[in-house]
Amino acid sequence: MIQEQKFSDEFLNAFIDNQLTPEEKSDAFVAISQDESLNRRVCELRKVRDLVQLACTAPPPPPIHGASERCGLWSRIGFRSIAASILGLGIAIGWVLHTTTPHQIAPTGHQVSALTSPLPAKGIKVLLHLNSGDPERMNELLDEAESLLKFYKKTNQIARVEIITNGGGINLLRADTSPDPARIKRLYRDWNNLAFVACQNTIDRLEREQNINLVLLPEAVVIDSAVAQIMRRQLQGWAYIQV
Incomplete structure (x- = not known):
């Protein structure tokens, strides 16, 4: 209570x-x-x-005669369609969790251990999610992560923090677009309970659409799907927040 x-x-x-x-x-x-x-x-x-x-944000109904009479019906149909879409996404995510395992591409043992080491029986596990390419959001995320790590250290609490990026958020970990690679390098060096994670699906899409060879910062770990990883972490008891 x-x-x-x-x-x-x-x-x-x-x-x-x-x-x-x-x-x-x-x-x-x-x-x-x-x-x-x-x-x-x-x-x-x-x-x-x-x-x-x-x-x-659902699209408005087309301008047809008698639209005012159908407005309520359209809203209900639109809302139900959205709800059905979300339900379908949930089912799809469940299938992904059932059929896939984390695919990791990590050049160092430290990065691998950040994702595959056994979870502590007791402790705080925080997943920070970034899917925006806004530099202010990126700096806010790094501030948030560093603040949490310092707080948990000061209060002698066992904690792990994982920063996962997809969509525009992957720019945080790209060698050519990261707003502050030096800070990421410092955070990675100073905190062995912090991991930076990039989504392979986003990488594949960007390379295909932009015809580029996307290069990440050396601190980044690559996993198969950010969505699947978020669901896995939540099932493992991680606290999740989207920045």
């Missing part, structure tokens, strides 16, 4: 929308990683938020 009172839906929605202070977020990460029911609540709230956002 105390846990439910402390982490209200309003608080968790603020957590999902990245509107909390670093201390509040750290408390939330700890609780989410240790409480399965709280983790499920966060997942459900995030699904509701994403569904509402998709519904708000």
Whole structure:
């Protein structure tokens, strides 16, 4: 009961929308990683938020005679179609999780261990997801990761932080587009419980569409699919936040 009172839906929605202070977020990460029911609540709230956002961006009905009478019906159909699409995506992700294993392309043993070493029985596991190419978001992500790592070290807590990138977010780890490769190198050197992860699906798509040979920073680990990795980590009890 105390846990439910402390982490209200309003608080968790603020957590999902990245509107909390670093201390509040750290408390939330700890609780989410240790409480399965709280983790499920966060997942459900995030699904509701994403569904509402998709519904708000659904295309308007075509301008036909009597459109005002059909508006409500169109909205219901559009919303149900979106819900069905999300359900289908969930089924597809489940199949991916069932049939695939992580594919890692890592030039050093340190990078491999960052993803394949046994998970600690107790400890905080945080997955930070970036799918935006906005440099401000990238810097915000690095600030967030470093702040968390320092906080957990200061409070003597066992923690692992994984930064996973796909879509435009992969620019963070590209040798030709990363806004701050020196900082990434420093973070990787200073924190052996931090991993930088890039999505192979995004790499393949960019190389195909832009006819390039995409080169990543040496600190990056490549996995098969960011979506599948996110689902795997959540099933393993990782706290997930999209920056």
